[in-house]
Amino acid sequence: MxxxxxxxxxxxxxxxxxxxxxxxxxxxxxxxxxxxxxxxxxxxxxxxxxxxxxxxxxxxxxxxxxxxxxxxxxxxxxxxxxxxxxxxxxxxxxxxxxxxxxxxxxxxxxxxxxxxxxxxxxxxxxxxxxxxxxxxxxxxxxxxxxxxxxxxACVVNGQDLSKIQAGDTVVIIGAGPIGLMHAMLARAKGATKIIVSEIAEKRLEMAKKFDIDVLIDAREKDPIEVVLKETDGLGADVVIVAAPSGDAQAQAIFMARNLGIVDFFGGLPPNTKDVPINTNRIHYKEVFVHGSHGxxxxxxxxxxxxxxxxxxxxxxxxxxxxxxxxxxxxxxxxxxxxxxxxxxxxx
Ligand SMILES: [Zn+2]
Ligand SMILES: [Zn+2]
The missing domain is CATH 3.90.180.10 (Medium-chain alcohol dehydrogenases, catalytic domain)
Structure with missing residues (x-):
């Protein structure tokens, strides 16, 4: 063959x-x-x-x-x-x-x-x-x-662990194919506000064709500020990091509401330094952080x-x-x- x-x-x-x-x-x-x-x-x-x-x-x-x-x-x-x-x-x-x-x-x-x-x-x-x-x-x-x-199926597994449900506001960091699958699946599961943040020009352009309520060009705007503004200062129900970025993981903690859920969906390259995470934010806001793979x-x-x-x-x-x-x-x-x-x- x-x-x-x-x-x-x-x-x-x-x-x-x-x-x-x-x-x-x-x-x-x-x-x-x-x-x-x-x-x-x-x-x-x-x-x-x-x-x-x-x-x-x-x-x-x-x-x-x-x-x-x-x-x-x-x-x-x-x-x-x-x-x-x-x-x-x-x-x-x-x-x-x-x-x-x-x-x-x-x-x-x-x-x-x-x-x-x-x-x-x-x-x-x-x-x-x-x-x-x-x-x-x-x-x-x-x-x-x-x-x-x-x-x-990997996206289904992640959203299952994040317990996405009808009426949720969902933030997705990264508008690659996986981020866009997350957006489509979250909509199918009843999410009513979908916010996607991205830094790559080409991907921002392609993301415009998808059913996204708020598309953030993270080169120009602070995604944390936009998410808080879009959620009346509360933060999102679920934040999904679909980008291989430690910075994005650290930011995600600040985008989730109290008792909100954060999924580190994307892995980081091997040998990446440990990512500094504000654990007090997780503690006081009772944020649930989990990973998902496969x-x-x-x-x-x-x-x-x-x-x-x-x-x-x-x-x-x-x-x-x-x-x-x-x-x-x-x-x-x-x-x-x-x-x-x-x-x-x-x-
Ligand atoms: Zn694959
Ligand atoms: Zn087994």
């Missing part, structure tokens, strides 16, 4: 007949139709990851067609249209048994330990089927939209429902569709923030 191989850091090459997947007798072979580039793919491309051992095929936002099923596989038939979750939990550990499979102690992921989706085919093991992270697609849903189920099977199921019902229109995020051969161009488009979501087509 054709695939994009991460041979070493900063070196992604298209190859034929290398790392071809084998049909698992209790799994299946997926024919990849659409695979989106995630910000984490760009990070792995440049900096690597402890769980990615080159040469490897990365990419974990994948939709496609069941191409060949193993003899012991009964859940799927050839021709089924499906989407994958990225994380394959064990189903047996402390966190799995409590429904927080994204914290699974034995977690393995597509595009990390397992071969990813920047390829024409992937082997889907039994563990992924058992974990229910392979979902069949409704007929009307395109592969390009469907492959965005995985990032939306997604569980239930989040993937919910994400697909939001997409299929049209309540979260992920298609609006797709700015580029490229053949797999142009993966290096795609990675650049994501890195320079010219793109929101780039979809690669291996066929």
């Amino acid at each position: 054709k695939s994009a191989i991460l041979e070493s850091l900063d070196n992604m090459v298209i190859r034929e007949n290398f790392l071809d997947p084998e049909l698992p007798e209790d799994g299946f072979i997926l024919k990849v139709e659409s695979v989106a580039i995630c910000g984490s793919d760009v990070r792995i491309f440049h900096r690597g990851h402890v769980n990615v051992k080159p040469p490897q095929i990365i990419g974990h936002e994948v939709a496609g067609i069941v191409y060949k099923v193993g003899e012991k596989t009964t859940e799927f038939n050839e021709g089924d249209r499906v989407v994958l979750g990225a994380d394959v939990p064990c189903g047996k550990c402390f966190y799995c048994l409590r429904g927080h499979q994204n914290n699974c102690i034995n977690l393995i992921s597509f595009g990390y330990q397992l071969q990813g989706g920047f390829a024409q085919f992937m082997a889907i093991p039994r563990a992924a089927i058992n974990a229910k992270i392979v979902q069949k697609l409704p007929e009307h849903l395109s592969f390009d939209e469907a492959c965005l189920t995985e990032p939306l 997604s569980s099977p239930k989040d993937n199921a919910l994400a697909l429902k939001f997409i299929a019902s049209g309540q979260v229109q992920v298609g609006k995020l797709i700015t580029h569709i490229l053949p797999l051969d142009e993966i290096n161009k795609g990675l650049k488009l994501v890195e320079t923030r010219e793109a929101l979501k780039v979809i690669l087509k291996p066929w």
